[in-house]
Amino acid sequence: MSVPNIWYLIKFFTEERYADQFMAGELYLNTLDYFRQVESADSDGRxxxxxxxxxxxxxHDLVMKINFPGMGEVEITKNDLAGPVSMSFHHHNNLHLFCVYAIHTTGFEVIDGQLSLSPEQVDELQAQLQIDERCMQFGKFAVITPAVPFLAQLKTALAGEHHRAQAKLVEYYNEETFHGEIPLKEIPFRKQKRFSYQKEFRLCVFPRTSEEADNASPITINIGDISHICAKVESSQLPELIQLKTEPEPPLRTN
Structure with missing residues (x-):
């Protein structure tokens, strides 16, 4: 399987002052449990x-047997269930997450930092670069930053503050067909396919102490000013800014 190439990261904001804070290097991380329980009046997908x-x-692939004191064993089969059954671990609730949209490509050769593709691949590349209109609901403002320098600055800041963290693209599973367990280390980075349009890159910061593990409050991590590598735009401008430009091959020369 081809390794994805992440080119740019986009962070959406409801207010411009939050975008400015991000460009100043302040990353706001909410807990995993926040995203599970938040009520969104406009159903923006968060x-x-x-x-x-x-x-x-x-x-259809599940039989559960539960013992209740004084009642004996109760068996639950597909006839008793209206939909899939899920389980989660409490200790994941207070993991802190920083989520951004990732412009990334898969299946294309990269030479000297540039994509190399045939004319037949142009439509596929355009589809991979396209930003779903639903993402514009995340906020009026967007900050675009190249992935490599941003992640390098982030890594330095996390090490300086002795944070234990992991960051990578989210993988999406088909909730209608998937049946089984998700590997423990992958749990924060798996979401259902209905969210795949968000193309999320996620930073997961783990608690350093038991006190942090019990703290359900958001945290802020300062990675230093990044305004020199960022561009702030209105979200509505993104489709016209993220456009594929191809360079035709030079014509053959004949003597």
Whole structure:
């Protein structure tokens, strides 16, 4: 399988002052449990009741037996279930997450930092670069930053503050067909396919102490000013800014 190439990261903001804070290097991280329980009046796609799922079982492949004191054993089969059964671990609730949209490509050769493709691949590349209109609901303002320098600055800041963290693209599973357990280390980075349009890159920061593990409050990590590598735009401008430009091959020369 080809390794994805991440080119740019986009962070959406409801207010311009939050975008400015981000460009000043302040990253605001909410907890995983926040995204599970947040109520979104405009259904902008941030809320996810299935966030942090560890096990997802389809009804047709599940039989559960539960013992209740004084009642004996109760068996639950597909006839008793209206949909899939899920389980999650409590200790994931207070993991802190920083989520951004990732412009990335898969399946194309990269030479000297540039994509190399045939004319037949142009439509596929354009489809991979396209930003779904639903993402514009995340906020009026967007900050675009090249991935490599941003992640390098982030890595330095995390090490300086002795944070234990992991960052990578989210993988999406088909909630209608998937049946089984998600590997423990992958749980914060798996979401259901209905969210795949968000193309999310996620930073997960783990608690350093038991006190932090019990703290359900958001945290802020300062990575230093990044305004020199960022561009702030209105979200509505993104489709016209993220356009594919190809350079035709020079014509053959004949003597």
């Amino acid at each position: 809320a996810d009741l299935t966030e942090g799922i560890a096990m997802w079982w389809q009804p």
